[in-house]
Amino acid sequence: MKAIIRITLKNGVLDPQGKAIESALGQLGFEGVEEARQGKLIELQVAETDPVKAKANIAHMCEKLLANTVIENYAIELLDA
């Protein structure tokens, strides 16, 4: 099955890239953007067919490598489950 992992900066962690995006959008004339935050999206194709096991395994991957939990949160979404 396919898994989508969204990695986002925790609240309160300064996001200079998000700030640059926010200011670039303003300079292009797009109004009303109150805040921009940049994150990462990782897609995994996994062999595991049991969604509970797959999610637990991917959470372990996030803790170990994919996210740095000092500054980042992660959310796992399973497709074709």
Place this chain on the structure above:
Amino acid sequence: MTATVIVFPGSNCDRDVAVCLEAALGEVPIMAWHGDHQLPDCDAIILPGGFSYGDYLRGGSIAAQSPIMREVVSAAQKGIPVLGICNGFQILTECGLLPGVLMRNSGLKFICRDVDLTVGNTQTPFMSGYKRDQNITLPIAHNEGNYFASDETLDALEDNDLIVLRYAGENPNGASRAIAGIRNQAGNVVGMMPHPERLAEAALGGEDGRAIFDGLASFLAK
């Protein structure tokens, strides 16, 4: 007195560090490859600067999981002195030997220039060649040098006197509490963003970095 320099794909300060180590320790260091499963018998380990694994995912994150790093972590826990410079500092935080994380510079630009620093704690093999509150100049060259940790972690670093270097005057990268380098509680693991190996000979424009390697040599000679 033998030091080991760990070489990752993308390391680019490994040879400069090796020259400094040879000058200070009087012995050519061992260069160990990231894929090795066994650490050579040695008295100190240096993780050099560079862009290990192209800085993919996060600076130092993939290097931190490489086979040799399991051995480095185990050696560090046994008390062998370990110094991480720049990308090496990022690797030390990613593998959990030091707290916090090095984030993107607040100004979003790669910064490559000399900076003024103030020495903090010197109770570690790598800082023993300096005096507390000494002002030194070293080059920085990084895109992710913005040290970040929770307030509790930052307070603990200050309360336990674990900050070894701070940016003096202007904070170049937005680092929390102007932190440029820290040590662990035991004192054998140090991480720093500045590059002492790039300013360790008068011919290079300054010698402020040499005390890092000389300090290690004096420590190992005891």
